[in-house]
Amino acid sequence: MQTPPEFRSKKYVPVRNKIITTVGIILLSGVVGFGAGYAGSHLSNNANVTIQQQTNKSNFGTVQVSDVSDIVEKCKDSVVEITTESASSGNSIFGQYVSQGAGSGVIISKDGYIVTNNHVVSGATSLKVTTTDGTEYDASVVGKDSQTDLAVIKVDANNLQAATLGDSDILQVGDPAIAIGNPLGELGGTVTTGIISATDRQITIDDETMTLLQTDAAINPGNSGGGLFNADGNLIGIVNAKESSTGIEGLGFAIPITPAQDIITELMQNGSVTSRPALNVSLYDYTSNNQGQYSKYEDGCYIVQIVKNGAADKAGLKQNDRILSFDSEQIQSTSDVKNVLKKHKIGDTIKMVVERDSKKITVEITLQAQTQTN
CATH class of the missing domain: 2.40.10.120 (Thrombin, subunit H)
Structure with a gap:
């Protein structure tokens, strides 16, 4: 391989x-x-x-501030x-x-x-x-x-x-x-x-x-x-x-x-x-046009680093796994993964499908707290 x-x-x-x-x-x-x-x-x-998208609250009144000196003095x-x-x-x-x-x-x-x-x-x-x-x-x-x-x-x-x-x-x-x-x-x-x-x-x-x-x-x-x-x-x-x-x-x-x-x-x-759920991994969005000589690899979101004893590690995920779906949602980029995580909380268990060695593997991940990295 x-x-x-x-x-x-x-x-x-x-x-x-x-x-x-x-x-x-x-x-x-x-x-x-x-x-x-x-x-x-x-x-x-x-x-x-x-x-x-935009979701606005409406205000049909007109507010004009001509002198803000008192406001500025306060703050x-x-x-x-x-x-x-x-x-x-x-x-x-x-x-x-x-x-x-x-x-x-x-x-x-x-x-x-x-x-x-x-x-x-x-x-x-x-x-x-x-x-x-x-x-x-x-x-x-x-x-x-x-x-x-x-x-x-x-x-x-x-x-x-x-x-x-x-x-x-x-x-x-x-x-x-x-x-x-x-x-x-x-x-x-x-x-x-x-x-x-x-x-x-x-x-x-x-x-x-x-x-x-x-x-x-x-x-x-x-x-x-x-x-x-x-x-x-x-x-x-x-x-x-x-x-x-x-x-x-x-x-x-x-x-x-x-x-x-x-x-x-x-x-x-x-x-x-500490209240935000996380996989405790580093992800990379790979496309063939940003790695010309490696264009034989599939475009997608790859796991490139795994925090030891983190949620992904405990679920059996591996470095270089390509994420195909997460919580039944198709994954094409890192932002897709983050959008799924925003819908969940620490302790939730979610299914993920990854591709490894040309095979699809389904794992269950119990979300943990985010590990801060610099």
């Missing part, structure tokens, strides 16, 4: 301006890379994106600037390559807990937080979750101004929205205003489907992790993405704060999301 190819993780390269996607959604942390004698500026990463000090450093040996002729990133965060407790995006802090070797009064703190990651793009970091401080949490579940289209963040990584405390354009926008970013708020408040690279506030100055969302097609503006997205609260609490308490 021939061994399947060594699968490689998908990589998205930084881009400076144009992103070519069907609908281009970009994550908004700013990035700057430097090495000896080299400097470059990259403001965003491209991502494969599809917009699936501005709860938004911070975040700068990161990541070191990579890479293939740089200068040896080790150090990249700097910039994003935003929102203080959620006076003793230094801050919520931001996973993509702002992922891979960072050091973090610094700057508050509106110019004070700089070293920060550490408490927990992060790629599926919801949320992370919690911590600084050693007291008496910080924490945001007041609003209720994103009662938002209506047309409600005022105020975004505060650190666009371009150097304009901390920037305030932009608009409205809630959609309340339940289904967006898929890097194979993760998220239900996000949509706003026409100006959103730019560096705003990631910043706050979206309502007319009372209460936090209703964590900004994380924008539409990036050439010439298109006014399409920003934020993670609604109400469903995010349980995730944030788990990250603070456990460092990871």
